[in-house]
Amino acid sequence: MEAKGYMDAGKLVPDQLVIGLIKEKLDGLKGGFLLDGFPRNLEQAKMLDTITEVNMAVELDVDEDMIVDRIVKRRSCRQCGEVYHLDAKPPRTPDVCDKCGGELYQRSDDSEETVRNRLKVYHEKTQPLIDLYGERGILITIDGRGSIDDVYRRMVDAIRGFKK
Numbered sequence: 001m002e003a004k005g006y007m008d009a010g011k012l013v014p015d016q017l018v019i020g021l022i023k024e025k026l027d028g029l030k031g032g033f034l035l036d037g038f039p040r041n042l043e044q045a046k047m048l049d050t051i052t053e054v055n056m057a058v059e060l061d062v063d064e065d066m067i068v069d070r071i072v073k074r075r076s077c078r079q080c081g082e083v084y085h086l087d088a089k090p091p092r093t094p095d096v097c098d099k100c101g102g103e104l105y106q107r108s109d110d111s112e113e114t115v116r117n118r119l120k121v122y123h124e125k126t127q128p129l130i131d132l133y134g135e136r137g138i139l140i141t142i143d144g145r146g147s148i149d150d151v152y153r154r155m156v157d158a159i160r161g162f163k164k
């Protein structure tokens with residue numbers, strides 16, 4: 001609820017709060033887990049090190065114009081959250097979810113301008129993590145071009161084949 005307060009106000013949730021939420025989740029888990037989109041900066045990476053051991057980091061390598069294309073043409077279902085892409089994974093009926101019949105919409109932050117801004121932040125804040133995990137010898141870089149199935153398959157193979 002505390003995090004929601006920040007998000008509703010359009011603010012970033014403070015690192016300390018995010019790490020607290022992650023710790024709460026991990027404490028009850030048995031076996032492995034995968035964090036998607038976290039950590040996003042060196043401060044978060046340091047905090048993550050204090051609550052768990054990071055065994056592997058996966059980098060999806062895609063050129064910027066392709067990232068923009070993917071995000072600008074992304075549509076999500078209001079009801080079930082299923083994600084579509086107008087070219088790569090179009091719904092059978094325009095603007096209608098194949099799974100539940102819900103209405104598809106474009107997230108307000110999925111515009112080209114916002115994406116270019118996010119990429120700038122990525123280069124400044126997140127890219128240093130590539131060096132950090134690279135130096136630790138736990139970084140896997142996966143070619144993110146191609147279809148959803150292609151990339152998924154590459155990712156699963158890389159994770160299965162990875163031995164620290």
Ligand SMILES: [Zn+2]
Nearest residue numbers: 077080097100
């Ligand atoms: Zn749906």
